Amino acid sequence: MxxxxxxxxxxxxxxxxxxxxxxxxxxxxxxxxxxxxxxxxxxxxxxxxxxxxxxxxxxxxxxxxxxxxxxxxxxxxxxxxxxxxxxxxxxxxxxxxxxxxxxxxxxxxxxxxxxxxxxxxxxxxxxxxxxxxxxxTDVQKMVQITGFMSIGVSDLFNRLSEHFQTGATVEEIYNEVWEMVSPEIVDLLLFEDQEVARENRGLWEESxxxxxxxxxxxxxxxxxxxxxxxxxxxxxxxxxxxxxxxxxxxxxxxxxxxxxxxxxxxxxxxxxxxxxxxxxxxxxxxxxxxxxxxxxxxxxxxxxxxxx
Incomplete structure (x- = not known):
């Protein structure tokens, strides 16, 4: 070698x-x-x-x-x-x-x-x-959609629920959710420990x-x-x-x-x-x-x- x-x-x-x-x-x-x-x-x-x-x-x-x-x-x-x-x-x-x-x-x-x-x-x-x-895959899109709905942000949950009630497709809801979320909400999706999320975002900014x-x-x-x-x-x-x-x-x-x-x-x-x-x-x-x-x-x- x-x-x-x-x-x-x-x-x-x-x-x-x-x-x-x-x-x-x-x-x-x-x-x-x-x-x-x-x-x-x-x-x-x-x-x-x-x-x-x-x-x-x-x-x-x-x-x-x-x-x-x-x-x-x-x-x-x-x-x-x-x-x-x-x-x-x-x-x-x-x-x-x-x-x-x-x-x-x-x-x-x-x-x-x-x-x-x-x-x-x-x-x-x-x-x-x-x-x-x-x-x-649709399953990954659904994991992310339900993930956003599960993080405890009431307004986001309600807005996504409304989209489901209109009969929107998984693809349409998936594209919509990523248009509406803030960096803080993305951190709630990606991290369980928000202190680690802040450290990660700090390194992103430093880079x-x-x-x-x-x-x-x-x-x-x-x-x-x-x-x-x-x-x-x-x-x-x-x-x-x-x-x-x-x-x-x-x-x-x-x-x-x-x-x-x-x-x-x-x-x-x-x-x-x-x-x-x-x-x-x-x-x-x-x-x-x-x-x-x-x-x-x-x-x-x-x-x-x-x-x-």
């Missing part, structure tokens, strides 16, 4: 400059490549929270996807398809010059990690998904990195031909899913749906977390990942769900 070098790098992948950072290279483990969410997010918060803890024992590779965070945008606003994102990953792996790698994807990054693994199964060793999404929305719109307009859910059984890799029991964004229903369709998968539920167990229960999050690698590299990992 190649020995990687710590540092920040600008790497050209398919003609686009990408931000890449390597940490923990001295551990000389199979690289753990981190895949951020959004769509259109970045690693700035993870890089300052769970990431350094994981790098104490593992070689970590951060990269920000095309048009995201500190990476450059493609030449056209619609060049964000799943195929293009997976090809970028393939070029990143060539640049790293390593054999198999492990993946850790959070939120949309979990969905993208599954797409990458499906496309390049021989390149991937193990797979970790934190609160993974299934973007093009000065903006999600343009271009990737999300492009992916919405170009769904894959065969839904990911219909292909999950083809992914044979040992997989760990980490999900907060209060996750109102992608939610336990999505994680259980993915878990039930992956042949070699373990689901761990975090009892104090919503969408970001890496922020609300950081030490447990890191501990579960390290335990997963310890078990899978020795005697195998039992494929049962449990509450942490």
């Amino acid at each position: 190649s020995y990687l070098k710590n540092g920040e790098f600008t790497v050209t992948l398919n003609g686009i400059n990408h931000w890449v950072k390597i940490e923990g290279a001295e551990n000389q483990t199979i690289p753990l490549i981190l895949i951020h969410g959004g769509p259109g997010g970045n690693h700035y918060v993870f890089e300052r929270t769970a990431g350094p803890l994981l790098a104490k024992s593992r070689t970590i590779v951060y990269y920000e996807q095309r048009g995201c965070g500190r990476s450059d945008k493609p030449s056209a606003d619609d060049q964000y398809s799943i195929d293009e994102l997976t090809e970028d990953f393939k070029e990143l792996k060539k640049w790293l010059g390593v054999g198999k790698v492990d993946l850790l994807g959070y939120s949309f990054g979990g969905e993208l990690a599954l797409e990458i693994t499906h496309s390049f199964p021989e390149e991937i060793h193990h797979l970790i998904l934190s609160a993974p999404s299934l973007l093009h 000065d990195l903006v999600n343009t929305g271009l990737m999300s719109r492009a992916l919405t307009n170009s769904p894959v031909a065969v839904p990911l859910l219909d292909r999950l059984k083809e992914i044979q890799h040992q997989t760990l899913i980490l999900t907060g029991v209060f996750d109102r964004n992608t939610g336990v229903p999505i994680s259980k749906l993915i878990h039930s369709n992956l042949p070699n998968c373990r689901l761990v539920l975090f009892g104090k977390s919503a969408h970001f167990p890496d922020l609300e229960e950081t030490n447990k999050f890191v501990k579960e990942i390290n335990m997963f690698f310890d078990y899978t590299n020795c005697i195998g990992y039992p494929n049962k769900a449990r509450l942490s």
